[in-house]
Amino acid sequence: MYKRVNFVSHREWQVCLWVLLAAWVLGGLITPPLKATPQDQSSDSKMSKAEKKRQKAIQKEMETPYKKWIEEEVPYIITNEEKAAFKKLTTDDERETFIENFWERRNPNPSSPENEFKEEYYRRIAYANEHYASGIPGWKTDRGRIYIMYGPADEIDDHDSGGTYIRPPEEGGGETSTYPFEQWRYRYIDGIGTNIILEFVDPTMTGEFHLTMDPGEKDALLHVPNAGLTDMEAMGMASKADRFTRTDGMTIGTPMGALPESMEEFTRLDLYAKIFQPPEVKFKDMKAVVTSKISGTLLPFDVRTDFLRVTDESVLTPITIQIAYRDLQFQNKDGVMHSVLDIYSQLTSLGGRNVDTHEKSMVLDVPEHEFQQSLSRKAVYQYAVALHPGRYKLSLVMKDDQSGHMGSEELGLVVPHFDEDKLSNSTLILADLLQPLPTSQVGTGPFVIGGTKVRPSVTRTFSRDQNLCIYMQVYNLGQDPKTHKPSLDIQYELLKDGKPLLDQAEDPARLKEASQQFTLEKQMPLRVLQPGKYTVQIKVKDNIKNQTISPSDTFEVQ
Template identity: 25%
Template sequence: MRLINLKRLLFSFIFIFLIAPLNVTVFSQPIKKLPPRFKQWLEEEVVYIITSTEKEVFLQLKTDKERELFIKAFWKQRDPTPGTPENEFKEEHYRRINYANHHFGRGVPKPGWQTDRGRIYIILGEPRDIQSYTGNSEIFNAEVWFYQGLSQYGLPPGFNLIFYQKNNVGEYVLYSPSSDGPQALLTSYFGDQADYMAAYRTLKRINPALANISLSLIPGERAQFGRPSLASDILLQNIISVPKKRLNDIYAKKFLMYKDIVEVDYSTNYIDNNHSVKIFQDPTGLFFVHYAVELNKFSVQQFKQTYSTHLKINGYVADHQDKTIYQFENSFSIKLNEEEIKKIYYLPFDLYDMFPLIPGSYQFSIIVKNEVSKEFTTFEKEITIPAETSSARLSSLILSYKLDKRPTDSKRLKPFKIGDHQLFFQPRNIFRPQDTLFVGFQILNLDPSLIQKTKLKFEFLKESQPFLTEVKKVSQYPDRMNFIQEFPLEKFPPGHYQIKISLIENEKEISSQMERFEISPAAAIPRPWVYSREILPPTHPLYSLIIGRQLFNKGEMEKAEKLLAAAYNSKPDSLEYALSLAKVYFALHKYAQTKRLLLPFANSENVPYQLYLILGNSHQLLGEFQEAIGIYKQAIDQFGLTFNLLNSLGECYYRLGLKEEALASWEKSLEIKPNQPEITKKIKNLKKGLYPKLIGDDKSRNIPSASCRG
């Protein structure tokens, strides 16, 4: 069995380090507090290649284990061949450091990696050519290094770097045409230090080749107005910025965010993604969140002629008070044969999915884990589900490269399907002039009496300038909720665009939506292999269960009760449905209804802990202490002793006059969790013969938060 990366990027890495002042800055007090090996790693080994984001994240890590995992992730992000056991970038990096220390640290009071020649060697590797100028009494010892073929890093096709030895003593320092000038290379120049051309003429008389390079490090660049070319200083600045350009350091932020959430096996294997989230309403009025994730890397395992992987999706929705509204977990098992794997080998992989959500503004986050390769990716998105209003409004826009008309006799739902049209799109919204742009959207709450007076205005902007405008009557479309508008792109030159759709009612704009897209000059754009699946029809009781749980978590108990009761009545034999409704009854102090609902399930197999706890507390709050004790003992038999169960058990014993049993239960609870001031007080009062305050005296409930999960 072996892992295959379906989207391996075939490129080579160059080792780019920051060209900075010679003294390495100690950034902050936290660096001083690092253990020596991590301090050395940060300040010496990777000081030139680590980005500011990576450094900031590293300094926020609390344990050596976290730092070790981060370092592992740091090198993985730079590995040009992640499917092999070797990390060529890391090996070459340390080889260059060792070379610099050995060759450039002689006769200077610092290690070679800190010298300018050492740094440049580590940054750019072996020069194509080195010219040495020594032994001339009129110029300081100098070396000229020539590099070529590094334009992919924003550097010129060919360029020189000069290192010279001030006063012919100590290390060779990096030369700047504007900061140093030709005069810095001369041992005996007594002219005007600001007169670069006079110094240049003197140097040219001594060494014409070195003189030409002294005014510009870039072949073909000439001095302007008697001053060295600024292009040389831009070159040096570009070298400084290359590490930031070549690496997407978002993985570092994700490592910090998710190190305590994802398993250790995944934490160092973050992969980037493109994503998109859209909100649409189904015919029954439910709003669904549709999301697409395009993985920058997709790995499968091979066993004989079968290729497979397993993706696990964890979704989380919270309001702006960090209250959990909805959580879900989905799994996608993917199997491919030899022919299928060949078709998709070089294609992006897009995952489409959807779920229902109640009105409100939320933070939505997703974790996608590849359980075969132990890789993960995430995204976070602010989303808003509109509240019920009487005014018309536009939904999200989908910019699609492909449209399939699907039969409507199937009531099942599918991500990014509007009406009977299935839209295919990529989160990056990139097209060719040969494509047709299909724009999909909805108009919600459209008043039938105003259809003849309502228009849609389509405005295209190219590079922020007006490009194309079209206006259409809503009455021209056959479907008055789900809309598809086509735009051939043959007259759209390559560039960056925006499309704005406005809903015009009685010549007044009442709603609008905007989306960006790009027209590429590329001859072909690899369209993704899309993995999606149909889900249950919107009339299925599962949606009442999910929406009811969300309302419960939001604190809207009456609405939650109505939906969860409807769901339970559709599936009265379901423990899951019964327990969700019971939580609402219990929160509304309907203890008798809670008891009647849960008792039929008390002796079932795989009874969850919360059922025992809620059922026991319901008996207890109804004064049925003996029955409550029986339920708590069942829970202890199934799940062992917990302080919550022991506390409730102790109170029931006390109510029945069994003070010794009550005392034993509470004391055992303190052994499990010593810091319980209220229980400690009850024990003291009981031993003194006083009457402790018990559950039910003020209708308090000794149960943990019983939030509903989806």
């Protein structure tokens, strides 16, 4: 046994030596020193430490609530320039001023203290969280994002259950089965165009709809041979395999005619790019913040506040004011009894910083022949403002234009913080009116919460011919890891003098609709109750988290 040894020739040794020598020379020329001089190293270390310290301080200041404001409240409408400017700010006062200016730039009516854009924006977030949640908060979904940015669609073609679908000619025609999908149509979106159609598809059947550029994505039979054929495929004039060789990003069949412009590749790409861009800022004028201190005690009125979560750091706060007709002075104008009530309110932080100023004139007109009966009525007015959790002072002034009588009240507000991990609820609202709204009115106007009109009873006083209307939102429900659905029990209790009169469970069918957020809407007739004071209590048990809440409130039947 032996091994053969191959010797290297003299010529090969010379080549190797020359290669090694060249590598050593070049390495010395282009390779930087491995170790800096002590002086340079010390200088670099000092600079990096100072910069790191500064960046760390800014990051700590940005953690709450400003980080959540920029990442969870306004991420869809803040421009890149605004975001860059905000991140350069170093003090809370600068950030507060920036946020005030941010909303003022978008105020459609700078001469008014009421920022309609801001109020509408937070209403949309609340609606999206209530209607589009699917394992993640509604505002994070594609449908929620589009709704928040552009409001309710003018038309919605709803196929939430999927099933049989007759394709339009531009998609190839023919019959197929689809996954759940929705088509939203906007007649006009500023900066984008007219007749905008957006399609959301849920191919996973989990309730997670996403915006798609491919009309063929909703086809559940797309990958099933010889099923769900288009007209041309059924006639043998095209092959289903052709759908997968298209170069325009779609998987639809070959249509009979030409594609409409809206379905051309670059048109779809342009729409998809623009639809997610922050809307252009048009209203840049700033208005001065006017503060005043006024007082009076001649005109009595009642006020209540409620709190509903929008995000973890933003709470929608409806302020409801009630005043009796009999306390106002009316003037007869051509057979109509006329009165005007001026409303002024101011919200300030504990440090005295103005948070919101609201002025409104409420006109009350009653036909002369109905005037005497109307004196038993009450005028109710409501506006809402989005607030960060914390303490505030609310100053209210009412003035009767006819008599000049004024009334004022100051009260403290403690806006709650809704913990992300803890089962919690909005204010338990006892209302005298609770009704669903048509799509055109969803999310707009006084007394509107999402898709429901809720008019709180300010004094919680009802007559026996009324219904007791209950409204409450439940937040942070746990979800089963397998079903991605919550499991909860809800019990309504009616008590008098601490003794139970009624015990009723929530409809199980409604509980199946629950997501991370659930809305309670209940109406109870009061005709069976005798005059007196009662307590309504709602027990909500989250079986996933093993947490329970039991909010309650009192009311009176007259």
